[in-house]
Amino acid sequence: MAQHKIDFTKDGGLPVALTTIDNVVNWGRSNSLWALTYGLACCGIEMMASGASRYDFDRFGTIFRASPRQSELMIVAGTLTKKHAEFIKRLYDQMAEPRWVISMGSCANTGGMFNTYATVQGVDRVIPVDLYLPGCAPRPETLQYGVMMLQQRIRKEKANRSLKPKRLM
Amino acid sequence: MRAYTPKDDVQKKSYYTDRYYVAPQVPKFDVETDDVFAADLKAIKAKFKVSEAYIQVEQMVVYINPKNIHAVMTLLKDELEYNQLSECSAIDFIAARGGFEVFYQMLSMNKRKRLRIKFFIKQDEAIQSVSDVYRSADWAEREMYDMYGVIVKGHPFMKRILMPDDWEGHPLLKTYPLHGDEFAQWYEVDKIYGKEARSVIGPEIRDAARVDRYDTERFARLGHEVDFGAKFDENQAETPIKYQEDEGVFMIKKLDSSESVTITDRDR
Ligand code: SF4
Numbered sequence: 043m044a045q046h047k048i049d050f051t052k053d054g055g056l057p058v059a060l061t062t063i064d065n066v067v068n069w070g071r072s073n074s075l076w077a078l079t080y081g082l083a084c085c086g087i088e089m090m091a092s093g094a095s096r097y098d099f100d101r102f103g104t105i106f107r108a109s110p111r112q113s114e115l116m117i118v119a120g121t122l123t124k125k126h127a128e129f130i131k132r133l134y135d136q137m138a139e140p141r142w143v144i145s146m147g148s149c150a151n152t153g154g155m156f157n158t159y160a161t162v163q164g165v166d167r168v169i170p171v172d173l174y175l176p177g178c179a180p181r182p183e184t185l186q187y188g189v190m191m192l193q194q195r196i197r198k199e200k201a202n203r204s205l206k207p208k209r210l211m
Numbered sequence: 212m213r214a215y216t217p218k219d220d221v222q223k224k225s226y227y228t229d230r231y232y233v234a235p236q237v238p239k240f241d242v243e244t245d246d247v248f249a250a251d252l253k254a255i256k257a258k259f260k261v262s263e264a265y266i267q268v269e270q271m272v273v274y275i276n277p278k279n280i281h282a283v284m285t286l287l288k289d290e291l292e293y294n295q296l297s298e299c300s301a302i303d304f305i306a307a308r309g310g311f312e313v314f315y316q317m318l319s320m321n322k323r324k325r326l327r328i329k330f331f332i333k334q335d336e337a338i339q340s341v342s343d344v345y346r347s348a349d350w351a352e353r354e355m356y357d358m359y360g361v362i363v364k365g366h367p368f369m370k371r372i373l374m375p376d377d378w379e380g381h382p383l384l385k386t387y388p389l390h391g392d393e394f395a396q397w398y399e400v401d402k403i404y405g406k407e408a409r410s411v412i413g414p415e416i417r418d419a420a421r422v423d424r425y426d427t428e429r430f431a432r433l434g435h436e437v438d439f440g441a442k443f444d445e446n447q448a449e450t451p452i453k454y455q456e457d458e459g460v461f462m463i464k465k466l467d468s469s470e471s472v473t474i475t476d477r478d479r
Contacts, residue, residue, distance in 0.1 A: 125375040127399035152416070159382055159391030160374070162399050163415040210404075210412070 067201035071114075071140070072193040073103040078113040078133065082120030085147035085179040089119040092182035104189055110136040115192070116169075117185070121149040122162040134169045141208070142196075144188055145171045148178045170208045239265040247322050251291050259283055270325045277313070277330040277338055284315065284328070284341045293317040293326060296345035299352065301359045303385045310334050311361055315341070315348075332361070340366040358383035377402075390417060 077099075081089050093099045093106050107113040110133045122130060134143070145165050148154035151174050153163035165171060172195070175188045242252050242264050248271040252264050255273060259282065263274040275283055287293040295318040301311040308331070315328040332338060340363045342349040352363045353372040360381040363369060371378060379394045380387055390396065400412050423429075427441050437443050453459025 124395070124398045125373075128402055131403050157417055158389055159387070159395040163417060167412055167415070168399055168403060 064201040065197075068197045068199060071201075072196040075102070075104045075115045075142070075189065075193065075196075076107045076113045077104050077115040077117050078110055078137065079106045079108050080116055080118055080120075080130075080133075082118065082122060082126070083149060085119035085149065088179045088182055089117055089146065089185060092185045097182040097186060099186070099189070102186070102189055102193070110134075111138065113137060114141045115144065115189075116141065117144045117146050118150040118165045118171075119146040119179075121154065121156055122165050122168070123160050124162055125160070127162050127168050130165065131168050142172045142192055143169055144173045144175060144185075144192065146175045146185060146188070147180055148176065151176065154178060166210070168210070170210050237267050239267050242266055242271060245271070247324055248326070251324075251326065254291060255283065255286065258286065270327055272327045272329060274329050274331075277332050277336070280315075280328070280330065281339045281341055281344070284344045287317060287326070287328070288344055291319070292321045293319045295320065296341070296347045296351075297325075299341075299348055300355050301361050303359060303383065304331075305334055306385065310336070311359060313338060313355070313361065337362040337364045339364055342366055357381065360384070390415075 081087070091097060093104075099105070104115070110116075114137060116134060116137065118130065134141070143165075145151050149156060149161070150165050153161050155178070157163075162168060173188055173192050175184055177184055180188075242248050245266060248266060252261070252271065252273065255261060255275070259279045260276050261273055262276070263272075265272055284296075297316045297318050299313070299315040301313045304310060304312055310331055310333040312329060312331050317326045317328065318324075319326070338361060340348065340352055342352060343365075349367070350372055352366055353368070353370060355361045356363055356369060357371040357373050358381055370376065374382065375398075378398075380392055382391075382395075391398075394401075396415055397406075397409060400408055404412065425443050427437055427439060427443055452463070454463055454465045455461055456465055
């Protein structure tokens with residue numbers, strides 16, 4: 043038995059926090075951005091470094107998942123070849139709504155230095171992109187910053203908005 | 212108007228040719244200068260027709276008849292101890308000679324020698340597969356087909372290896388444009404969204420430094436300041452940045468050279 047009586051009305055002692063649904067839902071969404079492991083080329087190495095212990099993505103709740111069904115963030119890290127384009131679309135479609143895409147590095151943004159017949163000139167030709175990270179390759183700090191920017195954006199969104207599916211067309 | 216120049220064979224013509232340029236030649240030596248190669252060549256010549264043979268960069272190059280390729284490779288492997296096929300592929304000579312030169316690069320671990328078997332085929336000619344002699348020829352021949360369109364007979368799995376199966380054209384041909392033909396440029400759009408999506412997604416932008424003046428969301432538009440996301444069309448007049456004196460941007464002043472001083476005393 044408690045030795046003393048708690049005055050719930052004083053000193054914030056009430057075990058209740060008041061907030062809005064939007065804040066709670068967005069707090070959850072933005073702090074559990076599970077990312078699909080999508081290393082396509084050298085940028086993938088930086089993405090792995092961001093996930094590993096030195097930069098430690100787990101602090102932000104970004105945990106890499108090897109399945110699109112369990113992830114809501116796709117970090118396209120690397121060169122998207124034309125042969126692979128249909129698969130990125132398929133994986134994107136398999137992710138559950140709401141979902142976000144970070145295009146990491148020049149290759150994913152614009153095709154980068156691979157100005158050739160075999161490279162898709164920017165992933166936004168295939169799937170809708172929320173955030174573009176410049177660099178070749180962007181350092182892990184850049185990716186961290188990018189993810190934090192995305193978190194801020196998610197927190198500003200309306201949680202109960204009717205989820206309009208993101209489509210390129 | 213400028214005269215029309217066909218664009219389908221753009222890499223054939225070089226941009227600039229030096230009139231006095233002499234292409235460097237790697238010197239060729241007689242096969243007799245090397246005893247091991249001389250013995251090898253004798254063994255090949257005993258059974259097959261050899262049109263040319265020489266030593267270049269310490270490697271023997273032997274030109275044979277394309278019909279004999281399988282038998283020659285068997286001979287090289289079983290009797291002459293060339294136990295590794297490092298690489299085989301084709302060289303595009305379609306414009307100059309109407310066909311391909313196919314080469315097989317061999318290595319003998321015991322003799323510590325490298326040897327190259329070569330032959331010339333016409334563009335529509337098929338070659339015999341050697342993948343049952345050397346396993347490494349399996350993928351190399353598939354790549355040869357993928358990149359050059361050389362058909363290989365007797366191959367267990369003749370299919371493209373690098374490009375998608377439904378790809379059109381063979382990218383390493385000299386006639387193939389670097390940025391791809393129309394099929395290549397629209398490949399992912401056509402495949403995923405269908406041809407009717409072309410007008411929505413638009414052509415590829417291959418100029419990495421391009422700034423779209425009329426995009427008011429992603430580019431800071433110096434000299435054309437409008438609100439974020441504002442509609443802006445080509446007919447709208449430019450709004451150049453003005454100096455403060457011309458009722459323009461605060462603090463951006465014109466340089467008055469009479470007021471500028473050159474500092475000579477650094478301890479001033
Ligand atoms: S942007 Fe640079 S580092 Fe990243 S995948 Fe492309 S070439 Fe590699």
